[in-house]
Amino acid sequence: MASLAGMFYIMGMYFYLIFRTTETGDKKVLFLLLCFVSFGMAFGSKENAAILPLSIFLYEILLLQKITGKNIRKNLNVFFIVTGAILILGFTYIYIQDGNIFSFLNGYEKRPFTLTERLLTGPRIIIFYILLLLYPVPNRLSISHSFQISTSLLDPISTSLSIFLIAGAIGYAIYSARKRPLLSFCILFFFLNHAIESTIFPLELIFEHRNYIPSMLFFVPIVIGFFYLFNYYSAKKPMQYILLSFVLFFVIGLGHSTFMRNFTWKNEKSLWIDAVEKSPDLFRPHHNLGRYYDDNGYKEEAIFEYQKALEKPVTSRKDETFVTYYNLGKIYGELKDYNKALHLYNRAVAINPDFAPIYNNIAGILDREGKHELAYTYLVKAIKLNPNCTEVNYNLGIHYLKDGQPDMAIFH
Template identity: 35%
Template structure:
């Protein structure tokens, strides 16, 4: 196999074939959406809720500077801005959010094809290039349809990951083009684009900060032909890239990395050394998932045993040994198999932030989106290098078929919250989060008995988790078991006395039992912790009203409305209190605002009629009662009020 020196192959870049590129684009447009179709109409799931569905910064109504500025949130402003634009165009439609993710994934595969095409053209002479002409296209397709990518594409919030991958590859492409350009002006322009795209990658997800190291790897392996002399000559620049990486880390750790790490680890029950040792095994699991991504092995929430030493469990030391062997293979084969070497070092470099000392969750499949970009092509290259052409065709055909089927199957698990977390609870039966999450979605579907079982299992697995106990108490409240709810809230507060949600919920349970004075005490405790706690103000207002203290109740309703703006329930409860205080004109205005916010609110229309009747607006009152009955013809309160009013009018006419 004959490799070329860069000087012998000026920047013609004939490895890129437009016919193949358009063929790839057509294949991806047809194939990828069909494989991801089962999950397209699925709901927002897991962290989608906090980052998109319940994130006011994303919910922009117009494309103004102030709205966009609000959406640009550190440390991932580019990804969050893309969510805001999706919301502006389509509202809270998971279908369109996922469609955007699929388009990003297709674009990323196209850029990967381009980078591989240029790289092959750099490595070989014309005859060898013809031999490997299919390699970029097949590699890009295999990467795009790989089942492990599902979590980065279907899981909407992981657009942070896929966008970072797209901009990272584009930045690398500009770097390569800049290095190969003969024009100084073009070289400088491409360098500027390289920098801007790199910043967009980091702005999508900070783990793209390893980009300078990736430039160095590409430069050394492909442009300098693995020259050790080059490394010695440019060692100051290499150290400079390391300084850039450390500076970015310092920035994202708020200028106090050690303090930040210490504060993070104070909340966890493992040490930095234990995390790093555990990640040895996680990285090997990642490699095995790339090699054999059967849906039965894929999981939204893997359960991984903590490594407390190199021998506990024994696979820790073995995993470290395998990692070292992989790195040694990369070094030894750098001249004979440069694409494999690049794939190996690319893989480990892109895991260095999320799979070392920072105390994130131990394992998530989406972390392989960028690392697998060059590892899969490296493996495909080795297949062609060492096996006969017909054998390679058979292997690749089998992989394309299996991976396509498995990706489709894996997407079926993302069609609903219940399906996703049922799958995880079965695969991680001894981990509390899958049971807690499954219980949450079961409760939303009113499958309360099943939800209770899974909440109870989560509490059994993690008895010191106040959130699980609080959620279990909420479900007890829903099913009417107020005493059981009190027991769960009390247990949560013993673990976390400053837990405002549990304090609030404790008040709710006491209110339902008629113990309003005790409930008021708990609401006040919650509000002392957070004076802007809208739920606390609302529930305190309800309890005060129930105990006959109407004036202070009104003050808390007003404060709750200030904090929540258009919360219909709070506005409605306040209007009912106005009726009880005989402030009918204010009640009428408040109820008109409520029905403007919720047209089908039959109780609000009925009470609007009551207010209007007291104001002697009899025709308006009749119209309000009739509107309530249009919504529900069997609504007894409205029937009685309308009948009484009609009798009153008839008697008046007589």
């Protein structure tokens, strides 16, 4: 989704540039229409593309027009219109999804962090993203990162430092907008496009793919700096050779890192083994590695990883461990250790009482033990939670058939 959104995002900015620079009336209409279509496709791919109109506004102000007091005042109305349109689009989308424009705040009830903690942790994560871009060696890249949650401005101290660095970078971009508009645009573009996924919304804290769109122009200032140095040393060929050698070494290093990273992503097993090695203190890598072993018949290895997962703190949802208990229950059920399976299923129900397959599996164990009426009550609970579940309907059908109710059996 992030890659697709990034592609349409770039297309939208490109079509807007063509719209602004072409003189033919028909072509202007065509490219403006293509810009709107690209925006719709980008937003449909991933919601963080809602920022595209603001990025285009910055592009217009900083790069297509001169930075003057008159231009800024003239475009203030445009800024408020664009910002208002984005807010209306966002709130409309949320309302259609949940029926309440502030319902997204309810998501924090299920997260192991609060809104305040997320806002405090966000700047540290953005600095981490920047460092990943500057130093993307394989041992720093992972599908799952262990990241301490900030509980105050001083815990950890890097929270305040990160806020200071980001505020300083944004302040510098605004201050230098007239003299260095391209540099300012690249800086503001990066932070602006992290605004949705690194601020108030109750999303998971960190994912590397959130850097895709923001990093689109990240290296432009670095390239400009390189050419400045290259021209500065035009009379000193050895220094130019040193600069070229450094760039060549850097590009080769990035290519090698990409090549090595392919070995990590070659299959599900290698991906989650890598994540376990880099973040052994997280729940998710152990759980997902256990699920891989479970799906491929390595039951002992699956049990080991699931149990390891249950020893670790959750980072995504408060209730995510119920799936681990459920999967462990299934394994012990297959191993015919029904008492342990029931114990694990009950642990899962205590965490999430709204997951129909748990009740279905409990019913299956109770039915084997001859407790048919009790099994039936669990099947009824399951069908109420998920009326379209094939397994639950099948098991209810079998129950009604044994109970001499063929019409009910046929219905299910």
